[in-house]
Amino acid sequence: MKRIAVLTSGGDAPGMNAAVRAVVEQGIHHGLEVYGVYYGYRGLVEGDFRLLTLSDVHHNIRRGGTMLYSARYPEFKHKEYQEKAISQLEKFGIDALVVIGGDGSFAGALSLSKLGFPAVGIPGTIDNDIPGTEYTIGFDSAVSVALDAIDKISDTAASHNRTFVVEVMGRHAGDIAIWAGVAAGADAIIIPEEEFLIEDVVRRTEAGRSAGKDYSLVVLAEGAMDVDNFVEQFQVLAPDQSVRGVTLSHIQRGGTPTARDRVFATLMGARSVDLLIEGQKAIYLGVREEQLTVFDIVETLEKTEHQVRQDLFQLNQKLTDRGN
Numbered sequence: 489m490k491r492i493a494v495l496t497s498g499g500d501a502p503g504m505n506a507a508v509r510a511v512v513e514q515g516i517h518h519g520l521e522v523y524g525v526y527y528g529y530r531g532l533v534e535g536d537f538r539l540l541t542l543s544d545v546h547h548n549i550r551r552g553g554t555m556l557y558s559a560r561y562p563e564f565k566h567k568e569y570q571e572k573a574i575s576q577l578e579k580f581g582i583d584a585l586v587v588i589g590g591d592g593s594f595a596g597a598l599s600l601s602k603l604g605f606p607a608v609g610i611p612g613t614i615d616n617d618i619p620g621t622e623y624t625i626g627f628d629s630a631v632s633v634a635l636d637a638i639d640k641i642s643d644t645a646a647s648h649n650r651t652f653v654v655e656v657m658g659r660h661a662g663d664i665a666i667w668a669g670v671a672a673g674a675d676a677i678i679i680p681e682e683e684f685l686i687e688d689v690v691r692r693t694e695a696g697r698s699a700g701k702d703y704s705l706v707v708l709a710e711g712a713m714d715v716d717n718f719v720e721q722f723q724v725l726a727p728d729q730s731v732r733g734v735t736l737s738h739i740q741r742g743g744t745p746t747a748r749d750r751v752f753a754t755l756m757g758a759r760s761v762d763l764l765i766e767g768q769k770a771i772y773l774g775v776r777e778e779q780l781t782v783f784d785i786v787e788t789l790e791k792t793e794h795q796v797r798q799d800l801f802q803l804n805q806k807l808t809d810r811g812n
């Protein structure tokens with residue numbers, strides 16, 4: 489093996505650059521040339537490749553976003569585009585590919601592996617929603633940004649005895665809401681995976697107030713309900729409370745990656761190169777019980793579903809149920 493390539497695809501996530509840097513460092517360590525593919529699968533099909541050196545990547549370990557850029561490119565689901573990508577890779581003499589992205593991106597990596605071109609995945613998404621792995625690069629940074637914003641909102645909420653409903657990212661997965669909500673001591677956490685009643689949320693906030701809290705906090709995952717609609721219904725049921733809704737939106741994607749995101753990105757980036765050299769394909773890296781773990785794309789993505797941390801969710805439910 490002489491040359492490998494790396495791309496980022498799907499939604500950007502802090503720590504993707506640290507993974508790219510580790511792929512380049514480890515590739516060079518093994519005497520390989522490492523190419524960056526710009527704009528995800530679109531760049532793969534169009535041949536947007538550039539040879540990467542240490543000076544291209546080393547500063548980026550501390551930067552959010554992705555230095556290789558990303559793109560949504562639904563065309564890649566079709567075999568003719570996958571074959572075009574392989575022709576481009578062959579034209580550049582590239583033997584194997586690292587794909588950093590979410591489960592959609594992994595499906596692209598799988599399609600290349602099925603056509604005989606080795607590709608391995610590294611989980612990069614703030615949503616933490618990839619089956620198998622307990623952790624994805626970017627999640628820790630997104631939670632810490634969300635928590636920082638919630639803490640600031642809590643200062644003003646307390647000063648005016650208000651109730652704030654903070655909408656965090658998570659269209660299909662409640663992970664950010666659970667982690668940020670538990671860390672902020674929220675009165676209620678609302679996630680797409682669990683049914684809820686606004687009456688019950690009102691009851692929890694009222695019980696908190698009766699127990700001496702000077703503000704109330706609800707953390708709502710975007711996929712569970714529209715925040716404006718939630719606030720409107722909440723206000724009708726709790727006319728005595730001063731309620732405000734806030735959407736954190738894209739700030740959760742940006743910023744400096746946390747140490748945890750950079751460390752796991754580095755571990756995964758380096759290991760992905762080792763796995764390609766060993767001749768592996770159609771696999772992705774992840775974390776189980778804090779250990780780097782290899783998952784089979786077909787076995788894991790097609791046969792299992794992502795699970796949120798029910799123990800944390802239930803703990804929050806229990807702690808904020810003051811029994812009124």
Ligand code: ADP
Pocket residue numbers: 497498499529530559560561562563564565566589590591592593594595596597599613
């Ligand atoms: P994520 O990787 O974050 O889940 P997407 O689902 O948008 O994000 O997927 C990113 C890209 O991966 C898509 O724009 C497309 O180029 C490619 N992709 C997604 N699903 C498939 C698939 N089933 N087969 C091949 N390529 C896919």
